[in-house]
Amino acid sequence: MSETFIISILIPIIAxxxxxxxxxxxxxxxxxxxxxxxxxxxxxxxxxxKHRVCKGGVLILSxxxxxxxxxxxxxxxxxxxxxIVYLLFAIYFLWMGIANRTLIQEGMAxxxxxxxxxxxxxxxxxxxxxxxxxxxxxxxEVRLATxxxxxxxLSDGVVAPLFWYLLLGVPGIMCYKLINTFDSMVGYKNxxxxxxxRIPAQLDDVVNFIPARLTAWMMFLVTGNPxxxxxxxxxxxxxxxxxxxxxESALAGILSCQFGGPHEYGGVMIDKPFIGDTPKKxxxxxxxxxxxxxxxxxxLSILIILIVETVKTYMI
Numbered sequence: 332m333s334e335t336f337i338i339s340i341l342i343p344i345i346a347x348x349x350x351x352x353x354x355x356x357x358x359x360x361x362x363x364x365x366x367x368x369x370x371x372x373x374x375x376x377x378x379x380x381k382h383r384v385c386k387g388g389v390l391i392l393s394x395x396x397x398x399x400x401x402x403x404x405x406x407x408x409x410x411x412x413x414x415i416v417y418l419l420f421a422i423y424f425l426w427m428g429i430a431n432r433t434l435i436q437e438g439m440a441x442x443x444x445x446x447x448x449x450x451x452x453x454x455x456x457x458x459x460x461x462x463x464x465x466x467x468x469x470x471x472e473v474r475l476a477t478x479x480x481x482x483x484x485l486s487d488g489v490v491a492p493l494f495w496y497l498l499l500g501v502p503g504i505m506c507y508k509l510i511n512t513f514d515s516m517v518g519y520k521n522x523x524x525x526x527x528x529r530i531p532a533q534l535d536d537v538v539n540f541i542p543a544r545l546t547a548w549m550m551f552l553v554t555g556n557p558x559x560x561x562x563x564x565x566x567x568x569x570x571x572x573x574x575x576x577x578x579e580s581a582l583a584g585i586l587s588c589q590f591g592g593p594h595e596y597g598g599v600m601i602d603k604p605f606i607g608d609t610p611k612k613x614x615x616x617x618x619x620x621x622x623x624x625x626x627x628x629x630x631l632s633i634l635i636i637l638i639v640e641t642v643k644t645y646m647i
Contacts, residue, residue, distance in 0.1 A: 335410075336644040338418050343493075343636045346425035347629075354432035362427050362505060366512040369394065374517055378527040388530035391513050395506050402502040421501050428496065428504040430488040431629040435622045438481045442618045445473055460484075462519070474613035479590050481621050482582040483575050485628055487511060490549070491542035493632045497639060510535050536573050543574035546628065550581040553627035559584035566606040576606060583607035585624060586617050 355361065373394070377386040402424075409417035437460045445453030453473045454465040460480050468476060491511075496504035514535035517528035547567065551559040562584030563577060570576025570591075579590050589607035 333644070334414055336640070338414055338421075339640045339644070340637060341418060342421045342425055343496075343633050343640075345422050346429065347633050349422070349426045350429055350432050354436060355427075355430065362424070363508060363512055366509050367516065370513055370516050374527065378517075378523070383526040384529050387517065387527040391510065391531045391534060394513075395509060398509055399499075399502045399506050402505055406501050424501045424505055425496055428492040428508055429629075430484070430492075431625065434481065434484050434488050435625055438477050438618060439622060441473065441477045442615050445470060446615060462515075471613060474618065475588075475590060477618060478582060478586070478588075478613065478621055479579055481618075481625060482578040485550075485625050486543045486546040486574065486578045487539060489625070489629050490546040490632055491539050493636060494542045494545065495538070497636050507538055510538055539574045543577040547577035547581040549628045549631050550578065550585065550624055553624060553631055554585055556585055558587070562607065566604075569604045570606060571603055580606050582621060582624070586613075586620065587611065588613060588617070 370390075373390045377383075377390055406417065406420070409420055441453055441456045441460070444456040450470050450473070453470070454468055457468070457473050457476055458465040461476055463476070465473070465476070492504050492507055495507040499506075510531065513531040514528070517524045518532035518535060519525075519528060547559075547563050551563070559581050562580045566580040566583065567576040570579065583590055583606050587607075587609050589605055589610045591603045591605040591607075
């Protein structure tokens, strides 16, 4: 076995172990924090005056180009000259790019607060992970919002980063996270961001197009529930988002529940289509099932990367 192959296998394995052990670590510099500061700096200076759509597009595309070229040069140099340093370099960025443990911890934290401390505590905890106004949500709506977030972020925070890592390595996963951070900060359809955030939001839809569909199919594979396929076919395209409907409809099929309806995002009321035709009371058990599905999809994604890396090694 070549050194290159061993390194390519060790990177996802060790990054997975680190995610399960530590999640998003406290006290270690995180690329997303840097991205957030850079986006905020650019938005304050460019999101004004005329041509805001173009300004938002130029900002995100220039950031992505600079980041990709910078990381590509470093990755190439380290691969060629310092393979052990490259191993550590790639493990760090892959670990920082996935968020499986943290996502599940945040979801379960909402339910624990709701069960142990009541509705207001659950609403406040939920506000940490969603962009909508949580103060008006009922207990049932808090639980539904938690499930929707777990399903959507399984795609955005786990499958999509791994997909772009598999395709383009460290530059790919970090550029994806940059685009995703852009969308989460300026992708709102309110007065401030409607024009400036248009291209970042559209670009986020593009880079999540394949991963969202892969996520839904993997949710079917890890559960073997034929209803999942029926729900994907019937409801995925009905969602206002071109991507979010796929993991949401898959989860609705797994749990035999219904998502959607009117929600407030950034002060704007959005009437989301219903996904599923069987409203039911969501329980803590449903959230636990969802977390288990997320874990299995994560592991399946890592196995796919390992298989692809092995095939590439023995076919080239």
